[in-house]
Amino acid sequence: MSRNIVFDRELSRKTHNGVNSMLYVEKIVRERVFDSIYWKQFCFSLNEATLLDKAMELQIIGSFEISGRPFPFICLFVKMVQLAPEREIIEFYINQDRFKYLKVLGLLYARVVYKDSELIQEHLVDYRKLRIYEDGEYKLTYVDEVVDRLINEEFFIGLTLTYMAKDG
Amino acid sequence: MAEKLTFGRRTWDREEYAELARKRKQGLLPTDVNSKKLKPTTSLDFTKDLNKLTVITSQVTRTRGKAFGFYCEVCDLTYKDNLKYVDHLNSKVHFYKLQERDGKDDGSANKTITLEDVKKRYDMLCLKLDQLQEKEMQSSGKADEFDVLKRIEQKKIEEQDKRDQGIRRAKEKEEKKKLQDDSDKLNNGLDENVMEMMGITGFGSTKK
Numbered sequence: 001m002s003r004n005i006v007f008d009r010e011l012s013r014k015t016h017n018g019v020n021s022m023l024y025v026e027k028i029v030r031e032r033v034f035d036s037i038y039w040k041q042f043c044f045s046l047n048e049a050t051l052l053d054k055a056m057e058l059q060i061i062g063s064f065e066i067s068g069r070p071f072p073f074i075c076l077f078v079k080m081v082q083l084a085p086e087r088e089i090i091e092f093y094i095n096q097d098r099f100k101y102l103k104v105l106g107l108l109y110a111r112v113v114y115k116d117s118e119l120i121q122e123h124l125v126d127y128r129k130l131r132i133y134e135d136g137e138y139k140l141t142y143v144d145e146v147v148d149r150l151i152n153e154e155f156f157i158g159l160t161l162t163y164m165a166k167d168g
Numbered sequence: 169m170a171e172k173l174t175f176g177r178r179t180w181d182r183e184e185y186a187e188l189a190r191k192r193k194q195g196l197l198p199t200d201v202n203s204k205k206l207k208p209t210t211s212l213d214f215t216k217d218l219n220k221l222t223v224i225t226s227q228v229t230r231t232r233g234k235a236f237g238f239y240c241e242v243c244d245l246t247y248k249d250n251l252k253y254v255d256h257l258n259s260k261v262h263f264y265k266l267q268e269r270d271g272k273d274d275g276s277a278n279k280t281i282t283l284e285d286v287k288k289r290y291d292m293l294c295l296k297l298d299q300l301q302e303k304e305m306q307s308s309g310k311a312d313e314f315d316v317l318k319r320i321e322q323k324k325i326e327e328q329d330k331r332d333q334g335i336r337r338a339k340e341k342e343e344k345k346k347l348q349d350d351s352d353k354l355n356n357g358l359d360e361n362v363m364e365m366m367g368i369t370g371f372g373s374t375k376k
Contacts, residue, residue, distance in 0.1 A: 040254040048281040049289040056293055088283045098294055 024081050024112055026160065029063070033078045036070045043075050048085045051076065055093075058101035061146070062133030063158040071133065073101065074157075080109050087114070094119070100128050104146055108159075111150045115164040123147050132157070242266050 022030065033039050042054055054076055062071035093106030103123070110119050126143035133139075134157055146156075154161055231246050238253035239246045242265050247253035256262055 037251060037254065040251070040258055044258045049285045052286070052289050052293055056297070085281070086283065089281070089286050092283060092286055092290075096290060098290075098297075 022082055025078055029074065029159065030078060032064065032068060033070050033075050036075065038070065038072055039075050039078075042072075043079045046079055046083075048083055048089050051079060051083070052099075052102065055102040055105060056099045058099075058105075060131040060133055060138070061101065061104060061141075061157060065133070066136055073105070077105055077108060080105060081113065084113075090114075091119070094123065100126075100130060100143060104130065104143065107147060107150060108156070111156075111161060111164065112159070115162070117151055117164055117166055120147055120150055134158075242269055 025033075046054065054072065058073055058076070060071060061073050063074045064070050090106050090109055093102055094110065096103065103126075107120055107123060110116055124144050124147050126147070128143050130141050130143060130146065131138060132141045132146075149156055150161065151164075151166065232244065238248075238250055240253070240256060240262065243256070243262055245256065247256060
């Protein structure tokens with residue numbers, strides 16, 4: 001059990017630019033994720049390396065089902081935010097080619113925490129298919145579409161994406 | 169017995185109670201309701217509650233010792249629902265008990281993970297996945313079907329065969345045509361000769 005995590009409300013001890021990393025995820029999302037069985041069962045003792053085990057099993061991008069049950073994707077995203085890995089590790093997640101959902105996780109993290117459009121933009125050339133659950137239905141999308149949405153839109157699978165400076 | 173009305177005072181059947189009191193005085197009824205005589209002990213029958221639903225008060229979430237439910241070996245506790253059980257497995261108490269049992273913490277949990285660790289894990293997972301896929305394919309007998317290089321080879325051979333066949337066929341056709349042409353020419357030549365002999369040249373009916 002990592003000492004980097006405060007036990008009780010599971011706030012991270014790490015900060016980005018002076019903000020507690022956990023505050024990058026909205027409170028409602030955090031609470032729902034912490035109460036879910038997937039989080040309690042699998043995410044509790046993960047670290048940056050063992051996160052890969054769970055990320056390779058991902059089948060779909062999504063935040064919450066209509067019933068409010070969170071998808072593993074959002075749980076792992078919250079875990080990443082909590083762990084606040086080094087930037088080089090996130091870049092490794094993004095640049096590896098084997099697991100596409102891990103890549104999307106890394107991209108979302110880069111968008112929410114780093115707000116680095118350059119890092120994300122490089123992946124507009126990836127055309128692999130992805131499954132996504134949004135607005136109560138399952139859809140088909142592609143990595144480049146997701147990247148485009150991350151750059152240009154304000155919402156992604158129910159998460160608010162804060163302002164990011166775009167170049168050009 | 170006591171009769172409960174929908175409103176007003178309750179009324180009692182006095183005679184019934186008088187009868188009960190008389191019996192108790194004579195020693196026909198047990199005085200202590202909780203006495204063991206009322207509840208005869210039976211041998212344990214584990215199947216007697218099968219398919220029976222019991223309501224458990226929500227406050228009772230765990231019991232000490234082994235019981236029906238989710239049992240934690242380390243802390244000797246049984247939980248009634250899995251969410252509480254998992255909560256317990258993640259709790260400090262359990263964690264420290266586990267440490268006590270398994271000896272001292274090796275400090276691996278507090279180690280900071282570097283990029284190298286992540287890469288190692290990634291390679292390991294890739295290898296594992298490859299092996300798993302290979303095994304699956306072999307067991308399903310579809311190894312050839314998914315081996316792209318092999319399939320390309322096979323396709324090449326097939327296409328070559330087809331091409332060869334096509335060429336052969338075309339050649340055969342040509343030869344046949346040639347033969348036909350030759351025989352036609354021969355026939356035509358004969359006719360011309362005969363016609364010439366008969367004094368007819370050039371256009372005109374070929375009817376005889």
